[in-house]
Amino acid sequence: xxxxxxxxxxxxxxxGFGLAYSGMAKQEIVxxxxxxxxxxxxxxxxxxxxxxxxxxxxxxxFLKAPLLGGKFSPRKAAMSRNVIIxxxxxxxxxGISGQCPGSAVASLGTGNYWVLVGIAAMFIGAYLRGLxxxx
Amino acid sequence: xxxxxxxxxxxxxxxxxxxxxxxxxxTGLHATQSSFFTTTLSWFSKKKHxxxxxxxxxxxxxxxxxxxxxxxxxxxxxxxxxxxxxxTSLQVWRLALGGLLVGFGTRLSEGCTSGHGISGLASLSTTxxxxxxxxxxxxxxxxxxxxxxGVLP
Numbered sequence: 001x002x003x004x005x006x007x008x009x010x011x012x013x014x015x016g017f018g019l020a021y022s023g024m025a026k027q028e029i030v031x032x033x034x035x036x037x038x039x040x041x042x043x044x045x046x047x048x049x050x051x052x053x054x055x056x057x058x059x060x061x062f063l064k065a066p067l068l069g070g071k072f073s074p075r076k077a078a079m080s081r082n083v084i085i086x087x088x089x090x091x092x093x094x095g096i097s098g099q100c101p102g103s104a105v106a107s108l109g110t111g112n113y114w115v116l117v118g119i120a121a122m123f124i125g126a127y128l129r130g131l132x133x134x135x
Numbered sequence: 136x137x138x139x140x141x142x143x144x145x146x147x148x149x150x151x152x153x154x155x156x157x158x159x160x161x162t163g164l165h166a167t168q169s170s171f172f173t174t175t176l177s178w179f180s181k182k183k184h185x186x187x188x189x190x191x192x193x194x195x196x197x198x199x200x201x202x203x204x205x206x207x208x209x210x211x212x213x214x215x216x217x218x219x220x221x222x223t224s225l226q227v228w229r230l231a232l233g234g235l236l237v238g239f240g241t242r243l244s245e246g247c248t249s250g251h252g253i254s255g256l257a258s259l260s261t262t263x264x265x266x267x268x269x270x271x272x273x274x275x276x277x278x279x280x281x282x283x284x285g286v287l288p
Contacts, residue, residue: 005199007161012203014154015166019204020211022147023139027223027230028288034278039136040144045252045267047148048155052257055156063160070163074258077245083262086244087251087269089236094270095277097225097233100248101241102168104234105201109208111220117227118234125238126172130184 003068018048019106027098027107027115034095093125154207155253164196167250168204169241171197224288244270 001009022044023029033041060072077083094100099107099118107115137144158166174194177185212220223230241247244266246255251270255263 001199004162004164005196008158008164008166008196009199009203009206011154011156011158011161011166012200013207013210014157014203015151015200016154016204016207016209017211018147018150018152018154018207020147020208021150021215022144024147025208026221027225029139031278031288034274035282036275036279038138040139040141043141043144044148044151045248045256047145048152048253049256051149051152052155052159052253053259055152055159056254056257057259059156059160066159066163067161072159072163074260075165075167075250075254075263076258076260077251077255077262077266079262079265083244083246083266084269086240086242087266088240088273090240090244090247091270091273092277093233093236093238093240094248094274095233095279096236096281097229098278099230099233099237100168101171101237102204102247102249104237105168105171106204106208107223109205109210110212110216112222114223114225114227114230118230118237121231121234122238122241123172123176125235125240126169126242127176127180127238128235129239129242130173130176130180130182133182133184135184 007068015102016106016109019103020110024103025107025110025112030094030098030100030103034098151253155249158200162196165250165254166200167246167254168200169238169247169250171201172238173242226286229286240270
């Protein structure tokens with residue numbers, strides 16, 4: 001395993017631990033947010049985005065480049081109709097099942113084997129998106 | 136508004152942010168999740184959509200990220216988790232239908248709760264902010280319609 005993959009694995013373990021700690025690996029808890037009975041999810045995304053904001057916007061002032069090489073560049077996506085249509089479709093799926101890509105994968109680590117059905121369906125969905133891509 | 140308190144949410148969110156930040160500071164990569172499906176499919180499909188140079192470059196580390204998510208959640212389940220191993224009470228058809236829409240939608244939108252929600256917002260991307268507002272609004276609407284139709288939990 002090269003250094004990059006090792007760091008990604010370790011950071012991913014922290015990410016997965018945080019997802020489980022926050023309850024997001026449980027679809028019922030995500031749904032309790034979407035049904036507006038428990039608004040805690042705002043603190044999960046808010047807390048994660050705030051820490052990541054510092055890494056993306058403040059750290060590069062003191063560090064010229066990533067420690068293992070490469071370069072720092074913020075995640076800027078171009079606006080398009082697909083971004084919004086995709087977000088609508090994602091929102092419907094999220095509201096039906098309480099699953100999103102990261103939380104579904106992490107959910108496997110809680111022993112929730114039924115989420116394999118959801119993950120398999122996500123692969124099919126991603127494949128269908130590829131089928132209709134004209135580019 | 137917060138029947139379980141704020142602590143698990145805030146601490147969990149900070150831990151997620153630390154994980155994403157470690158990866159960014161060390162490698163410059165954005166640890167976002169939904170691309171994993173597309174890059175992994177590049178091993179199985181010859182279609183151009185999956186065979187883009189970027190997907191081939193990213194597919195290894197994205198696999199390690201996914202493994203990390205599972206291992207991290209497993210460590211939590213074996214240590215700090217009050218409930219231990221657990222299985223959802225959601226109907227399987229909801230996991231399947233929801234998953235299909237999540238897979239298609241996040242790839243069309245080029246981001247999910249982590250891509251647009253964490254890395255995008257942290258990058259002050261207005262595109263990501265728009266996407267987050269849309270998927271959160273639609274998610275809340277859908278979840279309430281499902282509940283009102285009597286589909287529980």
